[in-house]
Amino acid sequence: MPLPFVKMHAHGDDFIIVDRRGLDDPITADIARRLGNRHTGIGFNQLAVVLDCEDAAARIKFWNPNGTPLATCGSATRGVADRLMHETGAESIVLRTDRGLLTCVRESGQRVSVNMGEPSLDWAAVPLAEAMDTRTLPLNGSPAACSMGNPHCTFFVEDLAVIDVAALGPALERHPLFPAGTNVHFVQVLDRGHIRLRIWERGGGVPLGSGSCCCAAVVNGIRRGLLDATVQVQCDGGTVGVHWAGEGGVVLTGSVEPVMQGCAYL
Incomplete structure (x- = not known):
């Protein structure tokens, strides 16, 4: 079965978009794994399946390259919004994800913003395994946690260059404190409006970027009193x-760029 796709990236966070509006949705966990393999498939950090929706321009389902579903992806949401706004000529669009209805807006240049919704700060919503203050978790390094529709754990470090993200990330992702696993961030605060961020992504490894991780890292930095309301995330x-x-929604803004389009065979 041929499956047309478009591949895009947002600050290096690459994803493919499969538009199935008016069609069936053939994507399963096995197919997502096959397409996500960077040697024998297409390769991506996330797969976004665009579907019909009654109360929004489209509904998006997301998959990790290991075949696990996820509720939200800021980069791919902006990529879908970019394509649909080009299609209709609109300057804004509302899309439905498992996170809810997300409003996206065309900004100057090739930039798109998305209101990712309000972060969940309670321990049960992250989720964590037991009740605690999510601003300071009882782990070495005293990270903070929140949810942007998926779980996040943020470590604030003095020197990001000495952190081996690939070595530390897997064990933290699967730590018993996180019953659903977690994305893991390592943040160096450069000043109150600028951070450097490296990521271990749940179900994906070390990406060049991640929209929801950028949002969560800033939220946790603001909660710790380290950052102002508007932050550039490098x-x-x-x-x-x-x-x-x-309070309220977290707005993510950045460029999205097409890479290629093609046809996969299932």
Whole structure:
């Protein structure tokens, strides 16, 4: 079965979009794993399946390259929004994800912003295995935790260059404190409006960037009193902007760029 796709990236966070509006959804965990393999498939950090929706321009389902589903992806949401806004000529669009209804807006240049919704700060919503203050977890390094529709754990470090993300990330992802696993961030605060971020992504490894991880890292930094409301987040693949006023939705803004289009065979 031929499966048309478009591949895009946002500050190095690469994803493929499969538009199935008006069609069936053939994606299963096995197919997502096959497509996500960077040697025998297409390769991606996330797969976004675009489906019909009654109360939004489209509904998006997300998959990790290991075949696990996820509720949200800031980069791929902005990529889908970019394509659909080009299609219709609109300057804004509302998309439905498992995170809820997300409003996306065309910004100057090739940038798109998305309101990722309000972060969940309670221990049960992250989720954590037991009740505690999510601003300071009882782990070495005293990280903070929150959820952006998926779980996040943020370590604040003095020198990011000495952190071996690939070595530390897997054990932290699967730590018993996180019954659903977690994304893991390592953050060096450069100043109150600028951080350097490296990521271990749940179900994906070390990406060049991640929209939801950027949002969560800024939220946790603001909660710890380290950051202002608007922050530039420098990832391995580029820089995005995050704004959070301490309540309400978190707004993620950055460029999205097409890479290729093609046809996979299932």
